[in-house]
Amino acid sequence: xxxxxxxxxxxxxxxxxxxxxxxxxxxxxxxxxxxxxxxxxxxxxxxxxxxxxxxxxxxxxxxxxxxxxxxxxxxxxxxxxxxxxxxxxxxxxxxxxxxxxxxxxxxxxxxxxxxxxxxxxxxxxxxxxxxxxxxxxxxxxxxxxxxxxxxxxxxxxxxxxxxxxxxxxxxxxxxxxxxxxxxxxxxxxxxxxxxxxxxxxxxxxxxxxxxxxxxxxxxxxxxxxxxxxxxxxxxxxxxxxxxxxxxxxxxxxxxxxxxxxxxxxxxxxxxxxxxxxxxxxxxxxxxx
Numbered sequence: 001x002x003x004x005x006x007x008x009x010x011x012x013x014x015x016x017x018x019x020x021x022x023x024x025x026x027x028x029x030x031x032x033x034x035x036x037x038x039x040x041x042x043x044x045x046x047x048x049x050x051x052x053x054x055x056x057x058x059x060x061x062x063x064x065x066x067x068x069x070x071x072x073x074x075x076x077x078x079x080x081x082x083x084x085x086x087x088x089x090x091x092x093x094x095x096x097x098x099x100x101x102x103x104x105x106x107x108x109x110x111x112x113x114x115x116x117x118x119x120x121x122x123x124x125x126x127x128x129x130x131x132x133x134x135x136x137x138x139x140x141x142x143x144x145x146x147x148x149x150x151x152x153x154x155x156x157x158x159x160x161x162x163x164x165x166x167x168x169x170x171x172x173x174x175x176x177x178x179x180x181x182x183x184x185x186x187x188x189x190x191x192x193x194x195x196x197x198x199x200x201x202x203x204x205x206x207x208x209x210x211x212x213x214x215x216x217x218x219x220x221x222x223x224x225x226x227x228x229x230x231x232x233x234x235x236x237x238x239x240x241x242x243x244x245x246x247x248x249x250x251x252x253x254x255x256x257x258x259x260x261x262x263x264x265x266x267x268x269x270x271x272x273x274x275x276x277x278x279x280x281x282x283x284x285x286x287x288x
Contacts, residue, residue: 021275021278022271022274022275022278025130025274025275025277025278026274028128028130029128029130029131029134032128032131035128035131036131036134036135036138039131039132039135040135040138040139040142043135043136043139044139044142047139058142058143058146059146059150061143062095062099062146062147062150063150065095065098066091066092066095066150066154069090069091069094069095070089070091070092072091085217085245085249085250086159086161086245086246086248086249086250086251087159087249092154092158092159092249093245093249094214094215095151096151096244096245096248096249097212097213097214097215097241097244097245098214099144099147099148099151099244100144100172100173100176100237100240100241100244101209101212101214101237101241102144102147103140103141103143103144103176103180104176104179104180104237105205105209106140106143107133107136107137107140107180107181107184108180108183108184108187108201108205109198109201109202109205110136110140111132111133111136111137111184111187111188112184112187112188112191112197112198112201113188113191113198114132114133114136114188115129115132115188115189115191115192115284115288116191116192116195116288118132119288122284122285122288123284123285123288129277129281129284130185130274130277130278130281132188133181133184133185133188134181136184137177137180137181137184141177144173148169151248152166152248155248155249159249161251162248162251163247163251165246165247165248165251165252165253165254166247166248168243168247168253168254169244169247169248171259172239172240172243172244172247172254172259172262175236175240175259175262175263175266176236176237176240176262176266178266178267178269178270179236179262179265179266179269179270181270181273182266182268182269182270182271182272182273182274183269183273184273185273185274185276185277186269186272186273186276186277187201188277189276189277189280189281190280192280192283192284192287192288193280193283193287208235208237211232211235211238212235212237212238212241213232213238213241213242214241217245218232218242233257233258233261234261234265236261236262236265236266239254239258239259239261239262240262242254242258243258243259243262
């Protein structure tokens with residue numbers, strides 16, 4: 001009877017084993033939220049350690065970026081925009097598109113070496129290594145929200161066309177976050193075994209940047225090739241950038257197909273990344 005019970009039990013648990021282990025993995029991360037907060041605070045302090053004005057640099061950096069874009073594309077290179085862009089200022093148009101990209105890029109680049117940088121914690125203590133990419137993501141989220149706040153101020157006082165669609169930004173931001181976190185788990189895990197991974201990521205991000213409609217829009221790309229537009233919609237960053245511009249500049253509802261594409265790819269990446277990290281984590285102590 002016990003043998004039959006064990007057989008039935010094993011038969012019932014085999015299928016959900018991977019999914020169950022993934023939810024257990026996520027549950028542990030939630031349980032360590034206090035430690036994550038401490039890691040985020042430490043990360044933000046270390047970025048500006050020894051600085052006279054400290055975290056105020058988080059405000060100055062996006063402002064300087066916007067001012068430089070305004071000077072280059074208003075004085076040196078005059079790039080005309082159509083009425084469908086939501087603004088005649090290419091600098092504002094560019095800044096809106098580059099905000100989500102900067103958060104995504106910074107998260108992946110910083111996460112690629114985060115396990116190696118904290119090798120002492122991982123090898124000498126029972127430290128939950130999976131929270132390190134999470135802390136990097138949240139620290140970058142802080143800087144991203146500062147940039148978005150500055151941009152909202154520009155829209156209110158300069159363009160004066162802020163619409164209710166701005167409330168959709170958190171939905172697209174969350175999709176971007178889980179996509180970035182899934183990739184961060186994969187990249188940081190591989191970097192432990194192959195130390196050239198971080199350099200490969202930088203190269204890939206360079207190509208990825210130019211395949212994301214930051215310096216151009218979908219209409220310009222369609223004049224070159226409609227096939228490229230079709231392929232571009234499989235790029236979650238492209239959909240996020242398009243959604244940001246529609247919500248913040250144009251004032252219209254992004255397409256539901258775009259949201260499905262973002263969350264479809266993001267959730268798959270998030271789950272695969274979590275399962276992969278949980279699998280390779282057991283070998284970290286032998287390599288680091």
